[in-house]
Amino acid sequence: MQFAIALMEFYRWAIRPILFRLDPEWIHRATVVACRTLGRSKVFLSALERFAAVDPQLRARVAGLDFPAPVGLAAGFDKNGEAVDLMSRLGFGFIEVGSVSEHPSAGNPGRPRIWRLTADEGLRVHYGCPNDGAVTVAGRLRAHRLAVPLGVNLVETNTGTVTSPEHAADELGVAVGRFIGIADYIVLNLSCPNMPRGGGLFDAPVKLAYLLQACARHDGLPPVFLKLTPSGDPGNPRVIDAILEAVDPFGFVKGFILNIPNPRPHATLRTSAAEIDRTRGGITGPSLLEPTKAVIRAWYPRIDRTRHALIGVGGIARAEDAYEMIRLGASLVQLCTALVYRGPGVVKRINDGLCRLLERDGFRDIGEAVGTGNGRRAIFEPAPIVATER
Numbered sequence: 001m002q003f004a005i006a007l008m009e010f011y012r013w014a015i016r017p018i019l020f021r022l023d024p025e026w027i028h029r030a031t032v033v034a035c036r037t038l039g040r041s042k043v044f045l046s047a048l049e050r051f052a053a054v055d056p057q058l059r060a061r062v063a064g065l066d067f068p069a070p071v072g073l074a075a076g077f078d079k080n081g082e083a084v085d086l087m088s089r090l091g092f093g094f095i096e097v098g099s100v101s102e103h104p105s106a107g108n109p110g111r112p113r114i115w116r117l118t119a120d121e122g123l124r125v126h127y128g129c130p131n132d133g134a135v136t137v138a139g140r141l142r143a144h145r146l147a148v149p150l151g152v153n154l155v156e157t158n159t160g161t162v163t164s165p166e167h168a169a170d171e172l173g174v175a176v177g178r179f180i181g182i183a184d185y186i187v188l189n190l191s192c193p194n195m196p197r198g199g200g201l202f203d204a205p206v207k208l209a210y211l212l213q214a215c216a217r218h219d220g221l222p223p224v225f226l227k228l229t230p231s232g233d234p235g236n237p238r239v240i241d242a243i244l245e246a247v248d249p250f251g252f253v254k255g256f257i258l259n260i261p262n263p264r265p266h267a268t269l270r271t272s273a274a275e276i277d278r279t280r281g282g283i284t285g286p287s288l289l290e291p292t293k294a295v296i297r298a299w300y301p302r303i304d305r306t307r308h309a310l311i312g313v314g315g316i317a318r319a320e321d322a323y324e325m326i327r328l329g330a331s332l333v334q335l336c337t338a339l340v341y342r343g344p345g346v347v348k349r350i351n352d353g354l355c356r357l358l359e360r361d362g363f364r365d366i367g368e369a370v371g372t373g374n375g376r377r378a379i380f381e382p383a384p385i386v387a388t389e390r
């Protein structure tokens with residue numbers, strides 16, 4: 001724990017100020033290349049593994065897969081599956097690559113496409129899913145065997161024009177097939193805010209069903225999760241039930257990653273209105289935490305927990321954030337932006353903090369804690385969930 005704290009402090013005071021002077025997209029690319037290069041060193045990897053060793057208390061079994069820890073790397077950092085060897089040794093319990101599309105794409109035109117909202121420890125992202133394409137990424141990943149589950153997040157190809165749901169569905173159906181036997185789970189990214197379509201291509205249940213039929217053509221599908229932004233009020237029971245009904249015939253859908261945008265950036269961010277208006281795209285980081293928790297709170301009681309799991313993502317930077325999402329019903333959580341602001345030591349720090357919180361509340365393992373702040377009966381009375389200071 002002490003070493004993780006020291007590493008985070010070093011990152012914060014010595015490394016971050018240098019990185020933050022440079023263009024964010026350039027630094028993102030340079031970091032992935034550095035991780036790819038360092039990931040070739042067996043000595044470095046085993047040193048990392050020793051540093052980030054995860055307590056067995058944090059093991060979780062979800063969708064038939066074994067996760068050594070409940071905190072995963074969210075899609076977006078390693079879009080092309082180049083850095084999985086190193087990233088899987090930082091203490092993450094799973095790694096999600098992507099978004100990957102059937103065809104290669106340069107993403108959205110113009111620069112910049114990513115901005116730091118430093119006052120809020122957030123980012124604004126307008127990449128538009130640039131990636132090397134499914135064939136190349138599948139070929140790259142085939143060579144790797146990881147000690148943690150590997151997810152591949154898929155999206156329709158960004159060609160710069162709005163595509164139809166049918167075309168996107170057919171394309172995603174083909175892309176899914178490329179990762180059978182390679183990905184331990186697949187995510188269908190239905191909610192990317194910075195694609196030409198904007199949000200919900202598959203909001204209508206009939207369109208969602210069409211997409212899932214396109215995927216169902218394959219034998220041997222791994223567990224599939226849907227990353228979505230429920231339309232309208234994301235916590236509205238009618239909206240939730242309509243989605244659950246649409247996926248009901250498709251047993252390979254094992255759960256949901258709820259992608260909740262910041263509903264009121266001007267009102268909730270410390271970043272000035274002028275700066276917000278100068279940027280565009282999806283906002284990430286801590287401002288998403290409370291809206292995401294609210295939606296998990298609404299979804300958890302409505303899902304069939306024997307069939308579906310929730311993966312919480314949005315603003316997780318501390319053990320308390322992850323734990324609160326888990327107590328509200330997320331079986332797993334993910335993060336991305338916290339790596340940028342707190343450095344790679346953040347994962348170890350969260351894992352250690354989760355062990356402490358489990359011990360404090362008397363849970364034997366992380367699975368016992370899931371949903372206990374949201375109606376699932378615990379064997380005893382755990383501490384109440386209260387909003388905590390950041």
Ligand SMILES: Cc1cc2nc3c(=O)[nH]c(=O)nc-3n(C[C@H](O)[C@H](O)[C@H](O)COP(=O)(O)O)c2cc1C
Binds near residue numbers: 099
């Ligand atoms: C630089 C960056 C790129 C991202 N690209 C993708 C992407 O390609 N596909 C996707 O599903 N999510 C993408 N995301 C969203 C993250 O997966 C996550 O949902 C979001 O950042 C909220 O989590 P965070 O606050 O921990 O970053 C991206 C996020 C960032 C910061």
